[in-house]
Amino acid sequence: MRRIYNKIEQIVGNVITVIADEVAYGELAKITSPEGSSLAQVIRLEGDRVSLQVLAGTKGISTHAEIRFLGHSMKTPFSKSLIGRIFTGSGEPRDKGPAITENMIDIGGPSVNPVKRVIPRNMIQTGIPMIDVFNTLVESQKLPIFSIAGEPYNPLLARIALQAEVDIIILGGMGLKHDDYLFFRDVLEKNGAITRSILFIHTAADPTVECILVPDLCLAVAEQFALQGKRVLVLLTDMTNFADSIKEIANTMEQIPSNRGYPGDLYSQLASRYEKAVDFEGAGSITILAVTTMPGDDVTHPIPDNTGYITEGQFYLRNGRIEPFGSLSRLKQQVNDKTREDHRAIMDSMIQLYAMYKESIEKQSMGFRMSAWDNKLLKYGERFEREMMDLNVNIPLEQALNLGWQILADCFQPAETGITTKLTEKFWPTIASNSAS
Amino acid sequence: MGCKCGSIETANCHCGRIVGINGNMLTVEFYGTVRQNEVAYVVLGESRLKAEVIRIRGRYADLQILEEPKWLKVGGHVDFTGELLAVELGPGLLTQVFDGLQNPLPELAKQCGFFLKRGVYLDALPRDEKWKFTPVAKKGDTVKAGDTIGTVPEGIFTHRIMVPFSLKGRYSVERVATPGSYTVDEVIAELKDKKGSIVKVSMVQKWPVKVPLKCYSERLMPAETLLTKIRILDTFFPVAKGGTFCVPGPFGAGKTVLQQLISRNADVDVVVIAACGERAGEVVETLREFPKLIDPRTGKSLMERTVIICNTSSMPVAAREASVYTAVTLAEYYRQMGLHVLLLADSTSRWAQALREVSGRLEEIPGDEAYPAYLESVIAAFYERAATVKLHDGSVGSVTIGGTVSPAGGNFDEPVTQSTLKVVGAFHGLSRERSDARRYPAIHPLDSWSKYCSIVKPEDLQLAQKTLRDGNDVAQMMKVVGEEGTSIDDFIMYLKSEYLDTVYMQQNAFHAVDGTVSAERQSYTFDKMVKILGTKMVFDTKDAARIFFQSLTQKTKDWNYADMDSFEFKELEAQLDKMIGEVAARAKNLQ
Structure with missing residues (x-):
């Protein structure tokens, strides 16, 4: 069986097409061209035509680049040594530490059987009255922070990361400004929180496709820790960049857009990530807080709109405050009857x-x-x-x-x-x- | 062309091979006969993944795979079954939690652990459980599809074992099993058709989910009110048994909470909950709480009357479409036993989106917001499966369908909401404005409507609705001319409507007493409301009027929170009467 090919038929956007046999849907390939090498993932099969999205982008890829199919799908290492480390959107080290290759696990795994979930029951105290009193954050909740550019959403996330009572924090940055990345790193290091954190950071300068992988990497690692009984808080910023990357790929693949250019499966795409938030019966939990910047401060924009239907409430961050109107924690009723009767x-x-x-x-x-x-x-x-x-x-x-x-x-x-x-x-x-x- | 069944190019061949994969859409080349909407299995190593045929063009069939398509390859083998997507019907459905393809999830958890595993299909009904069978039909009886052969007890119900719905014409009973315990697979009756061939009947039968069950003698007008113990619904926007209603609303307006409340309190025999493309957490709540909650009607746990079909948002999209049909088929099955069944589908928009995803992958010409052109007829056909019917034996059963709609951006002018509004009998529109102001349930009192019969007198209802409309007019006007530009009479009208809104339309779902209000108490309270609304009031200043209504509101809230049998209830009522009496007397004196 041939696994190496040297002829690219078509390059459109970040998607290349190759004629190849025996390729599996979702399989990973390594593309090597004079510019360097990148991973690519199979996203469509039509007879022997195989379309792949190239993680590092197609810039400079030659039609005679080497395509080597790897026989497995996207994986990430999982071990305790991840803690305190910083990685890129493709899982490479971003700090000066060594690459980790032990115990590779699949990303984007199957969803949890609903009967294995338990009703969320633990409040996560943050010290912020607008959250604790009015919209209590609950373990295993998935909550977006709806905001607009310029609002202090990253400082808010950082503060929650420092103060929240959890075991492990996983921060996923998508399309992050380099300054913001440094800000997170420095704040976590200065307060000693880095020793319980793992960072997967995709900056605005990195290839678009890598952005799509960030939530999957974070959540795959979080899931393993949760299965070991850890309470994990996953912070994602900014999901709007994630959704825009999905749009980019969908449009390249000539999918019929449903609303403002976004593909019809945007809801399912977002849901498959957010739904990883879980409280396992007899193990740990995953809580997700994700920033979604609303283009034009418009909550009816497809990204915040679809997000709102998936998540268990939302926080509106406006004028530097969490708005009491519209902000909602759907799970607060599970815990706020056990705090104090008033x-x-x-x-x-x-x-x-x-x-x-x-x-x-x-x-x-x-x-x-x-x-x-x-x-x-x-x-x-x-x-x-x-x-x-x-x-x-x-x-x-x-x-x-x-x-x-x-x-x-x-x-x-x-x-x-x-x-x-x-x-x-x-x-x-x-x-x-x-x-x- | 390598066909494994050896019957290449003949009508008997049931094989195909994958030639294209695009998301959950497979293009399969087939060699024999293929039926539209038949089920096929895609072979992947040891496992077989379910798929449904949705388009046939020439030698190629397009299949939507009801599982994750990951790791499939071009050239992969496909087995066509020749059967439409069907569910198993029989005793043991109640209390179960199924996925959209009727896999029992607790059993799946036992076998596969924390995560769902694709390609694992379990029996919907337990095969080893024995049911205590009591025959009803006798040898020599003439029967037809849907007639009762015997019964088994299932929790709180007598479960009818019926002649399979798929049998056509009349049959004579050759043999019925003696009373005793049988598993669902054991033959409990033998029927003979006119030609003399024998049909063996067990307790379990299959029925294709997309075909409505029609074994009844006639459809009746939905007349009886389905009580929900929610004041704004039963009094203002009632639902009838056998009717349909929809609950559209932006996210965070309380659709799901409302559905959950209805599922707990609804005055029906069986509740089927279809969690379709929504949050898993919400299903878990139902799952874990219902067994603990006692149904006041039966004294047993609520779970005993509940079936949950759960295809949450992270589960395969194509199975989402199947899940609402699975749910309605189970509902119809219990209706055939003369029971009143309520189906709650949350959310029909997710189902419509699943249709849109499929349509997009098929590259069909998109309609409004890229939904397919057949969206309307599909939605209409689904809601039309709600009905009150008179069965062949004269008993009456019903299926009521309530669907939530999640319109993009909370804007009701979108295809799914509009298509739904055309076919439902009651519209409970949730508004962001009201939920922001914490006015729950956030059903908009002016926009919503119902074509069904309320539990209070129509003329009283009209008075209340007029008060709400007039009060709203005054409120709108006040935004322009201010409080000082409003006459005191208008202002009182406004306060009255606010009062009615606060103490009657709004309800504290989490309060032990206020959370569920019986029809009797609703009428009683509503009479009091009507009396207060009809009382002529005179105040010197607007502030005096406001202060009066504030204390009246608080008193009435306290009254709402008091148990109807308690001394406190009577005392608070007396205080309320006194307050109203004083104001009325003052108005009289001034005249």
């Missing part, structure tokens, strides 16, 4: 009042007279934004709940909050705080 009431009523505050602001900006009620809301909203929403606020949950009551008590009468009498009787603070004037 947690849910504070969560609901503070947001409802904040919504009313927004209406009052709108009225005010249109020049309408403010009623006594409006004035109360204005006072409340301002304090809520300053003392709860600000991303610099770093307090544990219990303290945040107390602060919530204090703000309510400083601004309203118990009946105005819509909280049931039982709870107000128990928790309503009797002493006004200093900041209330």
